[in-house]
Amino acid sequence: MSHVSDTLDTTIRHTGERTAVVVVTGDVDLHTAPVLRAQALTAVGQGAPHLVLDMAQVDFVDSTGLSTLIVLMHATQEAGGSLRIASVPDRLVRMVTMTGISQLLPMHDTVADALAALAAGDAADGTGPSR
Template sequence: MPQVSEALDTTVRYTGKHTAVIVVSGDVDLHTAPLLRVEALTAMTRGARHLVLDMAEVDFVDSTGLSTLIVLLHTTQEPGGSLRVARVPERLVRMVTMTGIAELLPLHDTVADALAALGVDDDAAHDGADGAANPGGGASADRRADTSATARADLDTDVSASVSGVQD
């Protein structure tokens, strides 16, 4: 029987003008995948063309979650951006590999590796880009890059999000 998700938590950390790391915790399934999609699209509307998903704390991904990864991949590529996935637990690596998604979507051992592979010359340093929470992201001449957002979805409640950051 498929596992039913109770919650999905996401934290978005902008590491530069055009790059965001989305830390995903919980299950990515029929009920929570829309939150992940919304968080990614919100990051893109804030200027992030390149997204890195930190999946270290993901316990379960169903077909809707896998489909969401493919949709996000195409969505980031349309404006010339990219999607990378980092710190994927071994059980999920097997699933992504068996379904063929690994051929489309680059997987990386660390968030720092994923950011380095992007080859993006953002104004932000990649300090603390190992996947650990780093409030405010890296140092940047563009203070909007020092923004983070956190969202949580529960089955019994509506999706809620909070955004905090330093504005010009």
């Protein structure tokens, strides 16, 4: 009973003092979403509350994957950070847009764009929005 799609790889690259890029490879679904959540929350716990998810290598995201993005967004905000998604494949953009998540989560064409926007945002407000 081996499911090839049950694999998800994440590579975490710290790009700044408080920023990490999480490169996600594979499907984000019921089986793999907990892996992504755990890895991302570990990065936040290690002092990188600003996360950029590089989705270029993601084949599929189901509702569990989408709700995981929301969980991570709240977790990063609580840590004084933010969550951005970058390089979302065209076939996933529509789903993310349809569900309304794109209004909550900034989507960027590239990781570099996301990091630039993050840097600009940091410089602009310093502390981030208060709730």
